[in-house]
Amino acid sequence: MKQPDQDAPVEVGEATFDATTPLAREIQDLARRRQAIASTTLPLPSQTRIFTISNQKGGVGKTTTVVNLAAALAKSGARVLAIDLDPQGNASTALSVEHREGTPSVYDVVVNDKEIEDVIQKSPEFDGLFVVPATIDLAGAEIELVSMVAREQRLSRALGRFLDEYDIDYVLIDCPPSLGLLTINAFVAATEVLIPIQCEYYALEGLSQLLKNIQLIERHLNPKLRVSTILLTMYDSRTNLAHQVADDVREHFPDEVLDTIIPRSVRISEAPSYGQSVISYDANSSGSLSYLEAAAEIARRGVPR
Numbered sequence: 001m002k003q004p005d006q007d008a009p010v011e012v013g014e015a016t017f018d019a020t021t022p023l024a025r026e027i028q029d030l031a032r033r034r035q036a037i038a039s040t041t042l043p044l045p046s047q048t049r050i051f052t053i054s055n056q057k058g059g060v061g062k063t064t065t066v067v068n069l070a071a072a073l074a075k076s077g078a079r080v081l082a083i084d085l086d087p088q089g090n091a092s093t094a095l096s097v098e099h100r101e102g103t104p105s106v107y108d109v110v111v112n113d114k115e116i117e118d119v120i121q122k123s124p125e126f127d128g129l130f131v132v133p134a135t136i137d138l139a140g141a142e143i144e145l146v147s148m149v150a151r152e153q154r155l156s157r158a159l160g161r162f163l164d165e166y167d168i169d170y171v172l173i174d175c176p177p178s179l180g181l182l183t184i185n186a187f188v189a190a191t192e193v194l195i196p197i198q199c200e201y202y203a204l205e206g207l208s209q210l211l212k213n214i215q216l217i218e219r220h221l222n223p224k225l226r227v228s229t230i231l232l233t234m235y236d237s238r239t240n241l242a243h244q245v246a247d248d249v250r251e252h253f254p255d256e257v258l259d260t261i262i263p264r265s266v267r268i269s270e271a272p273s274y275g276q277s278v279i280s281y282d283a284n285s286s287g288s289l290s291y292l293e294a295a296a297e298i299a300r301r302g303v304p305r
Contacts, residue, residue: 030284030286030289033289033293034284034289037289037292037293037296040296041077042073042076042077042078042295042296042299042300043299043300043302044077044078044169044299045169045170045299045302048163048168048169048170048171049169049170049171049191049192049302050159050170050171050173050189050190050191050192051170051171051172051173051190051192051193051194051228051229052173052175052186052187052189052190052192052193052194053065053066053069053172053173053174053175053193053194053195053196054175054183054186054187054193054194054195054210055177055195055196055197055206055207055210056177056178056179056206056209056210056213057177057198057202057205057206057207058177059198060196060197060198060233060234061196061198061233061234061262062174062177062196063086063090063091063094063174064094064233064268064272065194065196065231065233065262065291066082066091066172066173066174067082067091067094067095067272067277068268068277068278068279068287068288068291069172069194069291069294069295069298070082070095070129070170070172070277071095071125071126071129071277071278071279071280071291072277072279072291072292072294072295072296073169073170073295073298073299074123074125074126074127074128074129075126075279075292076292076295076296076299077128078128078169078170078299079128079130079167079168079169079170080128080129080130080168080169080170080171080172081120081130081131081132081168081170081171081172082095082123082129082130082131082132082171082172082173082174083106083131083132083155083159083171083172083173083174083186084099084106084131084132084133084134084174085106085134085138085155085173085174085175085176085182085183085185085186086134086138086174086175086176086182087134087136087138087139087141087176087182088134088176089133089134089135089136089138090174090272091131091134091174092131092133092134093272093275094271094272094275094276094277095123095125095129095131095275095277096123096124096125096275096276097121097122097123097131097133098121098133099133099134099135100135101135101136101137102135102137103133103135104118104119105119105132105133105134105135105137105138106119106132106133106134106138106155107134107135107137107138107141109132109154109155109158110141110145110154110155110158110182110185111141111144111145111148111154113158114158115158115161115162116132116158116159116161116162117162117165117166119132119133120132121133125276125277125279125280126279126280130168138182141181141182142180142181142182145181145182145185146181151181151185152181152184152185152188152221153185153188153221154185155173155185155186155188155189156185156188156189156222159171159189171189171190173186173189173190179210179213184217184221187214187217187221187222187225188217188221188222188225190222190225191224191225191226192225192226192227192228192229193214193225193226193227193228193229194228194229194230194231194298195207195210195227195229195230195231196230196231196232196233197230197231197232197233197245197249198232198233198234198245199232199233199234199235199236199241199242199245199246199261200234200241200242200245201241201245203245203248203249204245204248204249204252211227214227227256228256228301229256229258229298229301230249230253230256230257230258231257231258231260231262231294232245232246232249232257232258232261232262233261233262234262234263234264235261235262235263235264236263236264237263246261258294258297258298259297260290260293260294260297261290262287262290262291262294263286263287263290265278265285265286265287265290267281267282267285267286267287267288268285268287277291278291279291279292
């Protein structure tokens with residue numbers, strides 16, 4: 001098949017662009033990425049991979065990452081369970097599931113011993129995408145858990161029972177940006193930690209403490225836990241700072257950082273207000289393509305070689 005000339009004019013609708021312009025190069029790049037994603041079949045894991053997505057620093061794209069990776073993996077054919085363990089319930093909103101006060105939710109699982117199958121909902125985003133929602137009831141769960149037996153393992157045990165009965169490829173847990181009992185439950189339930197890091201000033205602030213906390217949980221509560229994935233988010237290629245932060249993170253964590261970088265994107269920011277992931281809101285946007293590429297990279301990394 002003849003390859004297009006890189007310097008030939010590019011036609012978009014009725015307009016023609018010089019292929020050497022930044023706009024034309026960007027259009028060509030997006031087209032190439034769409035074609036590569038469309039022609040890729042992702043491998044499914046041989047056993048369920050359970051991720052906790054965590055960062056003690058707020059505003060780094062944690063919930064956004066949970067929502068869009070869950071949607072990207074489901075679109076690629078995986079069966080995905082997203083667990084919203086943040087009392088704000090933003091992941092539940094973005095995946096368009098009911099989470100008004102009184103709705104059966106993750107609160108009932110960790111506090112009232114309900115089974116996950118009794119509170120799970122199917123997201124309208126994609127086939128194979130399921131959600132355990134969070135409601136405002138979860139705001140008081142930290143206090144209620146204090147006096148409970150095996151308070152750190154309540155989510156883990158419920159999830160274990162659910163996975164014994166149901167076939168799920170990926171579990172993604174969204175937890176609060178603080179190390180309380182809810183976050184500890186998330187770490188104890190998971191086998192992998194994914195840390196989103198924004199490409200901005202103070203990006204690495206608090207990361208060393210987070211890693212120490214994860215090591216403590218690994219030592220005392222969950223020996224299977226490991227930091228497997230770091231995802232760079234809110235990347236603005238126009239700034240030297242973003243390049244510097246990305247280089248610093250890659251230097252410190254060469255094996256964990258994904259090659260894919262999530263750009264700062266209006267579409268990513270807009271999607272939750274429509275109760276959608278960016279994958280379904282604007283499938284052709286750079287933000288959508290980036291999360292699809294990140295999901296593909298995670299899937300390929302998880303397959304034994």
